[in-house]
Amino acid sequence: MNIVVCIKQVPDTAAKLQVVDSHVTWGDSPLIVNPWDEYAYEEALLLKEKFGGKATAITMGPESAVEALKTCLAVGCDEAYLITDPALKGSDASATAFTLAKAVQKLGDVDIVLLGKQAIDGDTGLTAAMLGRHLGWTVLTQVIKIHEIDPNAKTIKVERFMEEGRQVCTAKLPAVVSVIKGINEPRYPSFMGIRKASKATIPSWNVGDLGIDAARVGASGAFVAWPEIYPMPVKETKVEWIEGSSPQEIAAKLADKLIAEKVI
């Protein structure tokens, strides 16, 4: 069973962000593997351990993203590829999914592509379904449990996390699967793993290597643009302390306030 994991490098969840001319920076906050993608690589490793085969991590991003791929190697992925090219700058979800699809096709002989639910920078959660469409494969998003896989029949049974509950479904492979928290507990890299990863050379592909026409990706290929980014306006709420000599008195005062707010 050959698995590809798509991961993205993002600023740390606690990073203090600054915006200058609609350009986001995060000072010296560390860059990390997108938290949702940790569940994706863990699931890839679990499947590999169960069925054999290979787990390959890929990312599209700047040169620095190689560090995120090293994390994937350190936890046990067999191979990693960096997709990087100035032509990719300004890609929207659609252009990203197109590029990842080309990379998956170049790798060949893949049964499952795993992704995280969403990337915590753009927060779109679109890539999985778009990638699935490009590949012409089954799309299963928000998977919280893989019940079983039959490698011979090429079928998979999963549980998906939806508003109305967990949807249980069976589907055909190959499939593009996005995963959420709860599916597993991502492992930490071992000391040996980190040492090995730090020595690894990670091949990189540019758009030419993937047979992509540069006009199809990056800002020129994107369907949406984001001309303005700015800090969320701070709400002018200063906390009003509700005090009293007993819990009952506090509760009564708070109830008055909330009823006056018309939120109850």
Place this chain on the structure above:
Amino acid sequence: MANQVWVYIDQFKGQATPSAWEAVSAAKTVAEKLGSGITALVIGSGVEGLAQQAFDCGVDEVFVCEDASLQDFRVEAYAAVFAKVLGEARPKIVIGTASTRVRDLFAYASIDLESGVIVDATGLEVKDGGVVVTRPVYAGKLLCNEVAKKGQPLLVSVRVRAFPPPQSGAGKSGNVTKVSPVMSEDQLPTKVLDYVVEEGEVSVDGAAIIVSGGRGVNGPEGFEPLRALAKVLGAAVGASRAAVDAGWIPYSHQVGQTGKVVSPDLYIACGISGAVQHQAGMRTSKVIVAINKDKDAPIFNLAKYGVVGDLFEIVPALTEEFRKRLGK
């Protein structure tokens, strides 16, 4: 002239989802400025009744694709219909509520339509004849204005509760166009077997009031007083990641960056410190109340009303108070 503004009505088992009609309100804000009427698209099985409901919300025209193969949402089948209808109509914009289904549908169909997708919009504006879509990014720390660069229709999902439900009772009627399905059962790669539903709990998705607990509840049984308060208020129970990771409450209750993003009228945070990752899921709540022992907890920077105290004393007192006031 054909309508430039369409809405997609999200439904589950033939019923419009609670936030589905908010898309119509969002559509109205742009349709007026563009001088367009609104067309609704409904796809499913047992959904014919939704056409009249759409007219009642003020929609001018409805397209319905009704077929047994569309009983369960399967993205391949729905997107095929969606791309066919919208590929012919090519309006300027299609708006739907930001559910899991709509996200998948818009993403998948956009590849066939060769058009853009913007999800989780909290604002829509018409500028120079184009639509400017505002949405939170970076866990709600930043806002982003996005526009279509090319391709049409632009597919936009609006965040649950970002737009009000439309006034109903317009008593309108209009043209209903029937559309046939595109894929047959044997062409579909998935089969839905079942839904596992947590019994008797109000889901935090779209809830108007959420009572949320964190590490401060101190154990699974610590959620009991919160559940009692939630019951009196008709609220859902939320949780911080610390409480979920400790195994005190299922993940479906988790609010935050790696949980659900909610925007209720009232969010009552009990024993939650208010880490940025938690704030990411609830900062747009209309009124935030925090109950915490520690007066320096960051949650108080966000709260409108703060109580410094023991949640095990305050929460039951609050439950009792509301029980009296609401006559329950």
